[in-house]
Amino acid sequence: MPKEAFNVGFETANYHRPIQGDASTVFKAREQEIRNNLLRYLGEYRLAVKFDEFYYQQGIDFFGQRYIRAEEDNPIREKFKNAIRQKEAGGLSSKREVAECLGFEKIEQRFLQGDDFLFLWISPPGRKEDGYGDYSFNFLGEVKDRKVRVIPYRNELSMQKHKEIAGMFSNERFETDIDFLAHPIFIEKSEDTNSAEDILISIGEKEAVDTSWRNKLETRLASLIDIFINAVKSNTPESELKRIKRAIENFTIEEKTQISLGEFKPVNFGTKYLVDKYGSYAPPVVGGSCGSSSSKSDTLMDFQSKLNLGNDKYGERTFECPECGKTNVRPKDELLKNCQHCNSSKVAC
Known part of the structure; x- marks a missing residue:
């Protein structure tokens, strides 16, 4: 995940x-x-929680096209595309964002077939110089009755361990973080593996899924979060939004132990005081990690249309490797010497 993992400007524009x-x-x-x-x-960034949980469901647009959505009735895939555009607009590499978008579209395509299934989507960390932390996320997915339940599982597993875990469920060859992001692993439900928790047990995690931190955190920060949301709604200048965000982060850091225990000491000061006190200085910088594709039957034109990346000065940016058949995505205005999957030089362009 980029250093600016929570962008106040995005929240305003999105609202x-x-x-x-x-x-x-x-x-x-x-x-x-x-x-x-x-x-x-x-x-993730201030409490370093191990588990979270969220849900997606099916949406249908005006033309009858189906897709995966969250709370609002808009395709989730658009967020992945926007992440690509934002990276490229800033002159930064979008390789991970492109891979995430391709991987998510694979999940969406399978979801739209209408059957129940499980999936494991592994997101190893990117480069530290790009703001990534030392940890990974394994997204454990459970699709049932046209709803998607996802458990992000934070871990510090090595790349070799990720390969071993992937090998338990897939014959796919995984070498890099891009490989994992672009190729979620689909798992058929069985008597022994019927839920996201079953996948977790299979890969050796002994701790049970616990997301109680969310209610504790929301309870402690209720008034500060409300102030931030109201500021977004009223189009408050970005400088003030950043000040409120700093206050929320610094207060969370100071109250981390109490939040984890759910034991809160009374706060005898108003919310304005908290914003003034905790919003006056920057919180520590921390790295992070977070964690999208089409089937092989899709043509290059299909990829271009779905991703809306457009051509660059060298032409089309997506193409299949003649050696392994997997799809490569060129960084904007750059050429490839080797396949991003099998390292074949036959893709040289």
Whole structure:
């Protein structure tokens, strides 16, 4: 995940973008999305929680096209595409973002077939110089009755261990973080493996899934989170939003032990005092990690259309390797000497 993992400017732009459907329902969903984004960010970056949980479901657009959505009725895949555009607009490499987008589209395509299944999507950390931490996320997915339950499992497993885990469920060859991100592993349900928790047990994790931290965190930060959401709704200048965010982060850091235990000492000061006190200095910088594709039958034009990446000065950016048949995605305005999957030089262009 990039260093600016929670971008206050994005939250404002996302909340105030054009709406479709009932305004009251849409804005309520967007408020909840801000709350969820903030809690997940704090859970990963400031509390270092091991487990989280969230849900997706099916959406249908005006033309009858189906897709995966969250609270608001918009395709989740658009967020992955936006992440690519933002990276490239900043002149940064978007290799991981492209791989995530391809991987998510594979999950979405399987989901739209209508059957129940499990999946394991491994997200090893990227380069430290790009702001990534030392830990990975394994996303354990459970699809049932057209709903997707996802458990992000934070761990510090080595790349070799990730390969061994992948080998338990797939014959696919995984070498790099890009390989894992672009190729989620689909697991058929069985008597022994019927839930996300069963996958967790299979890969050797002994600790049970516990997401009670979320309610504890939200309870402790309720007034500060409400102030941030109201500031986003009222189009407050970004400088003030950043100050409120700093206050939320620094207060979370100071209260980390109490939040974990769920034992809160009374706060005898108003929320404005907390923002003034804790928003006056920057919290420590920490790295992080977070964790999208089409089937082989898709053509290059299909990839271009779905990802909306457009051509660069060298032409099309996606193509199949003649050696292994897997799809390569060129970084913008760069050429490849070797296949991103099998290292074959036959892709040289």
